[in-house]
Amino acid sequence: TVRVRFAPSPTGYLHLGGARTALFNWLFARKHGGVFILRIEDTDIHRSSQAMVQGILEGLHWLGLDPDEGPFLQSSFVEQHRAAARRLVKEGKAYYDFTPKEQTDDKTVKERIADRARAQEQAGRESNPYRDLPLDEALRRVESGEPAAIRLKVGARGVSRFDDLVYGPQERDYSEIEDLVLIRTDGHPLYNLGVVVDDIEMRITHVIRGQDHLTNTHKQVLLYEALGEPVPQFAHLPLIMAPGREKLSKRKHGEVVSVTTYRNRGFVPDALVNFLALLGWSPGADQEIMSRQELIEKFSLEAVNKSSAVFNFSETDSREWTDPKALWMNGEYLKALPIDELVPLVAGHLKEAGLWRDDYETDKREWLAQTVDLLRARYRTTVDFAQMGRPYFADDFEYEPAAVKKNLKDEKLKDLLRELADRLSAVDDFTHDNSEAALRTYSEERGVKAGLLINGARTALTGQSVGPSMFDIMVTLGRERTVERLRRAVELVGK
RNA sequence: GCCGCUAUGGUGUAAGUGGUUAACACGCCGCCCUCUCAAGGCGGAGAGUACGGGUUCGAGUCCCGUUAGCGGUACCA
Numbered sequence: 001t002v003r004v005r006f007a008p009s010p011t012g013y014l015h016l017g018g019a020r021t022a023l024f025n026w027l028f029a030r031k032h033g034g035v036f037i038l039r040i041e042d043t044d045i046h047r048s049s050q051a052m053v054q055g056i057l058e059g060l061h062w063l064g065l066d067p068d069e070g071p072f073l074q075s076s077f078v079e080q081h082r083a084a085a086r087r088l089v090k091e092g093k094a095y096y097d098f099t100p101k102e103q104t105d106d107k108t109v110k111e112r113i114a115d116r117a118r119a120q121e122q123a124g125r126e127s128n129p130y131r132d133l134p135l136d137e138a139l140r141r142v143e144s145g146e147p148a149a150i151r152l153k154v155g156a157r158g159v160s161r162f163d164d165l166v167y168g169p170q171e172r173d174y175s176e177i178e179d180l181v182l183i184r185t186d187g188h189p190l191y192n193l194g195v196v197v198d199d200i201e202m203r204i205t206h207v208i209r210g211q212d213h214l215t216n217t218h219k220q221v222l223l224y225e226a227l228g229e230p231v232p233q234f235a236h237l238p239l240i241m242a243p244g245r246e247k248l249s250k251r252k253h254g255e256v257v258s259v260t261t262y263r264n265r266g267f268v269p270d271a272l273v274n275f276l277a278l279l280g281w282s283p284g285a286d287q288e289i290m291s292r293q294e295l296i297e298k299f300s301l302e303a304v305n306k307s308s309a310v311f312n313f314s315e316t317d318s319r320e321w322t323d324p325k326a327l328w329m330n331g332e333y334l335k336a337l338p339i340d341e342l343v344p345l346v347a348g349h350l351k352e353a354g355l356w357r358d359d360y361e362t363d364k365r366e367w368l369a370q371t372v373d374l375l376r377a378r379y380r381t382t383v384d385f386a387q388m389g390r391p392y393f394a395d396d397f398e399y400e401p402a403a404v405k406k407n408l409k410d411e412k413l414k415d416l417l418r419e420l421a422d423r424l425s426a427v428d429d430f431t432h433d434n435s436e437a438a439l440r441t442y443s444e445e446r447g448v449k450a451g452l453l454i455n456g457a458r459t460a461l462t463g464q465s466v467g468p469s470m471f472d473i474m475v476t477l478g479r480e481r482t483v484e485r486l487r488r489a490v491e492l493v494g495k
Numbered sequence: 496g497c498c499g500c501u502a503u504g505g506u507g508u509a510a511g512u513g514g515u516u517a518a519c520a521c522g523c524c525g526c527c528c529u530c531u532c533a534a535g536g537c538g539g540a541g542a543g544u545a546c547g548g549g550u551u552c553g554a555g556u557c558c559c560g561u562u563a564g565c566g567g568u569a570c571c572a
Contacts, residue, residue, distance in 0.1 A: 325521040466532035
C-alpha cells in the first residue's frame with residue numbers, strides 16, 4: 001500500500017511551496033488509498049521550536065491536509081540514525097574520519113564550495129586517508145575519545161541510477177559524489193542519513209518532494225543500497241518561483257509566501273488548494289475549477305510538469321497582493337459556495353472588524369445570509385465583506401472622495417435627496433419594486449433622469465460608486481437607514 | 496569552477512506515437528448592460544513555441560550546440 005510523507009523543516013510557518021508539496025503527497029495518497037504521513041525534520045535544533053511545528057500543523061489543518069500519521073519529530077530518531085551509521089562502519093560501508101573539522105571563514109557557502117572545488121581540481125582529488133584505516137584501529141581511536149565523523153564509502157567507479165516519476169531516468173557518476181558525512185564529529189546525524197533511515201522505518205513507498213533534492217537523491221540511493229533496503233520511488237516537483245523567476249522566500253517577499261496570510265486575508269481553503277494544484281500540474285483538459293474529489297480523481301505524478309512555475313504577484317499594487325488568478329479563483333469559490341458555508345467564513349471577519357451583532361445568529365440570521373448573498377458576486381475574498389462591505393454592516397463608514405465627486409456633484413441633489421428621503425419614508429411595504437416605483441415616480445415629477453438619483457443614492461447610502469443594484473441596497477439597509485443616510489448625505493453634495 | 500534540471504503570449508497551462516492559420520484560463524483593452532461597478536454578457540490585442548544549426552516531404556514535438564534561469568556541489572536541510 002502507498003505510504004507517502006511530507007517532511008518540512010520547521011522554519012516557522014507553512015509556505016506555499018511546502019503547501020503544494022504537502023498537497024501533491026496528499027492527493028497521491030488519497031488517489032491510491034494510501035497513507036499520508038507528516039514528519040518534521042527538526043534535526044537542526046537551532047532553527048526549530050515547538051511554535052514552528054505548531055505553525056505547520058495549523059497551516060495543513062486549515063488547508064484540509066491533516067496527516068493520517070504523525071506528526072513525527074525527526075529529532076526523536078537520532079539514536080536509530082547513529083545505530084545505522086555504526087552498522088555501516090562495522091560492515092565496512094562507512095568509515096570514521098579523523099580529519100579535524102574545517103574552520104568556517106566569513107565567505108558565503110557558495111564561495112567556499114567553489115573554492116574547494118577549484119583547489120581539488122588543481123591538486124587532483126585524493127582519497128581520504130582514513131577511508132581504509134583498519135576497523136579495529138579506528139574503533140580504538142574512537143573509544144579513546146578521539147573525535148571523528150562518519151562518512152559513507154562511495155564506490156571508486158560506477159554510476160548511480162534511479163527513475164524519477166516526474167523527471168525520468170537520472171544518472172550520476174560516482175566520481176561526482178563525495179564520501180558524504182553521515183554523522184558529524186559532534187555525533188549529530190546529518191540530513192541525508194536521517195531521511196533515509198526514517199523513510200525506511202516508516203516504510204515510505206513514494207518520496208514526493210521539491211526538485212531541489214533531485215541531484216542529492218543519488219546519495220540517498222547509495223545509502224539505501226548500503227543499508228540493504230529497497231529504494232522507494234522518487235517524484236520531484238518543479239519549484240515555485242517569484243516574479244522574475246527568482247527564488248520565492250519569506251525574507252525577500254514577505255507574507256505572500258505564508259499560508260497563514262491566505263487564511264487571514266479571506267481565502268477559502270478549497271480555492272487555495274485548487275490554485276496550488278494547478279501550479280506545476282494540469283489535468284490535461286480545459287477544466288480548472290475542480291473540487292477536492294475531482295482533483296483526487298484526476299491527479300497523477302506523470303502529469304506533473306518539469307519546469308518551474310512563476311507565482312505571479314505584485315509588491316506594489318495592493319489589489320494584486322497575490323497571484324491574480326488565485327484571487328479570481330477565490331472569487332469563483334465565493335460565488336459557488338452554498339450560502340450556509342459562506343456565512344460562517346464571513347462571520348469570522350465581521351467579528352474581527354467589530355461588525356458582528358449577536359442577533360445575526362437569531363432574528364437577523366436570514367438578513368445576514370441575504371446580504372452576504374447580495375454582495376458575494378463582486379467580492380474576491382471573505383475579508384472584502386468586512387472592508388468594502390462595511391457600509392452594509394455598520395453606520396460609520398467612509399465616503400470615498402472619488403465616489404462623492406462623481407455621483408454627488410450636482411447641486412440639485414441637495415433638494416432631490418432630501419425629498420427622495422421624504423418620499424421613501426412614506427413607502428409602507430419597503431420592497432425592491434416599491435422603492436423603485438417611488439424613486440422613478442419622483443424623478444419623473446421633477447423631470448430629472450432616474451440615473452442621477454440612483455447613482456447619487458448609491459453613494460449616499462454606501463459611500464461608494466459601485467455595488468449591487470440600487471434597490472437591492474435599499475431593501476438590505478431597510479427603510480429607516482435608507483432615509484436617514486439620504487438625509488445625512490445632503491451635506492456632502494457638491495463636495 | 497564542476498554536475499544536473501528546465502525553456503510555448505505578461506502569468507498558469509494545452510497541443511496521444513512529428514502532420515492543416517499553436518488551444519484554454521487569469522490578467523489587459525474595447526463594446527454592451529442606459530442603475531453604477533472591481534459584477535455579468537460579447538469581442539479584441541498579445542506567442543510562431545529562448546537562440547542557432549541539423550534530421551525529415553513536414554518539428555513546439557527528435558538530435559547537436561549556444562544562451563539564460565534555477566537547483567546541487569556543506570561536518571545546512
